Amino acid sequence: MFENFNDFLDKMKGKTVNVVGLGISNKPLIEILLKAGARVIGRDGNPNATVPYDIELVLGEGYLDNLEGDYTFKSPGIRPDKEQFLEFIGKGGILLSEMEVFFDVCPCKIIGITGSDGKTTTTTLISELLKASGYKVHIGGNIGTPLLPVTKSIKKDDICVVELSSFQLMTMKKAPDISVITNITPNHLDYHLSYEEYIEAKLNIAKNKAEGSFTVLNLDDKTTGEYLESIDGDKRFFSLNGNEKADVFYKDGYIYCGKEAVLNIEDIRIPGMHNVANYMTAYLAVKELTDKDALLKVAKEFNGVPYRIEFFAEKDGVKYYDDSIASGPVRTMSCLDTFARQGEKIILVAGGADKKFDFAELGRQIAKKAKALYLVGHIPTGKELKPVENTAEKIKNAVLCAAPDFPVYVFYTMEETVKAVKEYAKPGDVVVLSPASTSFDKYKNFEVRGNHFKECVKNG
Structure with a gap:
């Protein structure tokens, strides 16, 4: 156009x-x-x-x-x-939309990242890898700054790294030079008319691909696998489950690219196997533009993205983490798995606005891996919320269905919740806000929710 x-x-x-x-x-x-x-x-x-x-x-x-x-x-x-x-x-x-116009007028290579989980960390890692390799990088989309206003300052040899939501992708008619889909699981079903529509929006990032472009895909992801025929152009795969058919995969403590071990995961500063997957995704997207030295440098120095299993305080021997980005059960289950693998005693804080998720599996995972559950969102008589359904009772019922005697506590405000958590927690426990829900019942966005949690912990 x-x-x-x-x-x-x-x-x-x-x-x-x-x-x-x-x-x-x-x-x-x-x-x-x-x-x-x-x-x-x-x-x-x-x-x-x-x-x-x-x-x-x-x-x-x-x-x-x-x-x-x-x-x-x-x-x-x-x-x-x-x-x-x-x-x-x-x-x-x-x-x-602004992003559609930017894709038309951008003078340099565009790397676009989408997915239900991990897209912000993956976007940031790609940007850090490219910077460590000497490129001028412009980061935008869901994170960073609007890119269209700075188009005149972007040079042909620069690289734009763009995080794209399903909302943005619904109307996109042009694909990035490099497309990345981290995974696809049910999300934003309060916006999309169906899960099928959500999937089609995500896959739009890999349609109308130009010659020489490619898409990075998760070989372990069932949904992506079912739609491979609708993805244009060359495809590259990563596998956290160790599938050696993938271009990049995890095996025995190392990330492999083909037969070569390119990174020992002990060198990755941020915790969790989901972050190992994020590193594989990022490296696979830009391996022709970077090298192992840059990968190791970023792994050792990158502290992670705020609100994503972010350690922010230790009080009375209890460690506190903010995972406010977790707006659905898959992300919260990944958070639980991160701490459970380390043998931590987990006190989970969850609850928020409902996106029509099924919480049955989350309930089983909480009962199996956590010590206690504190839910924010119970509505006392006479109190009013925005006209948004809250998940507290749904998550509570899912946990008690899996384990009828599991300790579950429900409160209305974050202040009440954190006060009760502090009274319950013992030295050596880990307290993590990982809501499995959006923030819109009480907060403008997940950042405001995460900041409020931090304030309650630090000042309470």
Whole structure:
């Protein structure tokens, strides 16, 4: 659609452009559009939304009514099949996202990463490996900064590393040069109409591939394996389960690339076998662009990504970890496995907004690997939450179904929960917030939830 960034700017001049969603990521986009000479209309469901620009605003309940103009940029969290968008397209309007435009105009190689688990750590590891190998790296998408506003500063020999959500991928028409799918398990079923739609969105990262591009895939992942025929171009595989048919695999304490051992996992600073998988994924994606020395350097120095089994405090002999990123049961089970493999006594803090998960297997794993479970989210009479269903009772019932006498405690606030945990915990215990749920029952996002947990631990 756009040949380069200047072509994009030229095509915006004099056009009427709607920007739907006035969060942090879209504000730089508005500035670009205004400088290009577009008439910009900002739209947001929040009646109190503001922007630091003198533009027309349509806010509140009817923010999508009477969509007019030439282009509409939507935020990823808004479904593209809303009736108002379809009517806009029917009138000749073009529905876009910032990431779609960036893929059109980016002058350098793009590495795109998606998956249900591990994508942020894998994205960060790829970036660190490339930096250690001398590349100028731009990191964006779900993490980092919006990339479209900095396009003019990106050089041909740079590399962009982009984390992509299923929301972003639903409408993507162009694939990265290197695509990575860490795994696919049920997630975001509160947004997607079905698990099948979620899978198709994830697989979109590996469709319409250009010649010479490839996709990194998890050979151990059942769902990915069922859809291999729908993935375009060359495929590379990694295996944590030691499948030697994979290009990169784990065996006997080492990561192998073919017959060569490229990394002793004892050199990996961040804990957990899931992070061994993240290292395999990252190395496989960029092994032609890096080497074993860079891999070892990153393994020894990289401290991990915040809110992902992040150690942050030790009080009275009890260690506290923040895994607030865990918005589903698979991630929490991985967290439990990390500590169980080390023989730790685990006190799990969980609960949050429901994404329609089945918690039966999580319940069995908690009963098997944890010492006690503390749940945040019980709703006392007279108290009100946002209109979001909470998972506390579901997780509680799943655990008690597996082990009727297992110690489960349910509270309303994080303060109450942490206070009770501190009274229960003994020296040598590990307390970890790994909610198996999203944060939206009480918090703006998982970062705010994780920070609140840390504050309660440190100040309580």
